[in-house]
């Protein structure tokens with residue numbers, strides 16, 4: 001039928017795994033914003049949720065790394081991480097192989113992608129689902145943009161991929177929701193963890209809200225690494241959502257929460273023509 | 274070295290073999306002597322300095338059941354002992370005493 005919902009959110013494993021280490025006065029409003037995003041998503045009555053995430057070697061490795069990959073299974077499993085560490089139980093997540101196949105064929109009309117009939121979810125998908133579809137009752141179409149193992153797809157190709165996802169969503173009869181999960185600036189998984197370049201993040205979010213194509217694809221990997229850290233490469237997922245939604249964004253929540261290792265972000269975007 | 278971390282983080286068969294004997298499992302990977310020692314000793318700080326992607330290393334520490342504060346401390350100790358990260362994009366950019374997130 002069409003795209004009925006578009007949004008972005010953070011996916012850092014600390015958001016669930018280190019919840020007890022955060023000041024609840026700070027983390028509480030962030031979790032509430034996730035709840036607001038869930039309400040908006042449910043209000044759009046989607047038949048499936050496309051999750052464009054930046055995974056962290058749950059499936060893809062440098063032996064055979066796709067720039068873009070889409071899952072095509074009847075079901076998925078996650079998290080790969082130790083459930084106690086992540087704070088999320090291991091579970092099965094429904095997919096829809098038929099829908100995935102139709103979306104993949106449509107995307108392939110303009111962008112060469114990989115597909116995968118086996119796919120394990122890591123925190124990049126599990127953390128958002130924990131808040132957005134906590135009953136795991138909405139079929140998921142997992143999508144990955146390589147943001148971990150350089151060389152990474154250039155941003156203008158990420159944009160083209162986002163546009164292709166939109167054409168695909170509009171071509172199927174189902175009501176499709178799409179979210180991008182990732183970070184803006186962050187230096188995760190090391191002693192740098194907690195470092196955030198808030199000014200750089202806010203500038204990025206201004207560009208994202210305005211859906212400023214030229215400004216969004218003008219970042220270079222060198223500049224992003226310098227200003228936004230290795231985690232900053234994940235701006236690809238947020239950029240793909242702007243390309244898919246073609247609307248104007250609003251940011252319901254943004255605040256660095258150092259123990260979560262990221263500038264915590266919740267945003268939605270209107271679906272434009 | 275990263276291939277080992279990739280496998281152990283996601284593959285239940287590799288995890289079973291790990292519990293049966295790490296040394297035998299490590300035989301399957303092309304490792305330098307230093308990498309082999311780092312993995313055999315579960316020396317997170319050295320694995321970090323040798324250039325393991327932080328995400329692979331973080332998930333491995335979770336697999337080992339190491340709490341977050343101990344994990345961060347081990348990486349910092351690795352930098353202190355062996356110097357800056359030698360490869361990859363997860364070099365340390367903060368000071369040893371900085372503790373941006375308080376841990």
Ligand SMILES: [Fe+2]
Pocket residue numbers: 011012054056124182183234
């Ligand atoms: Fe990530």
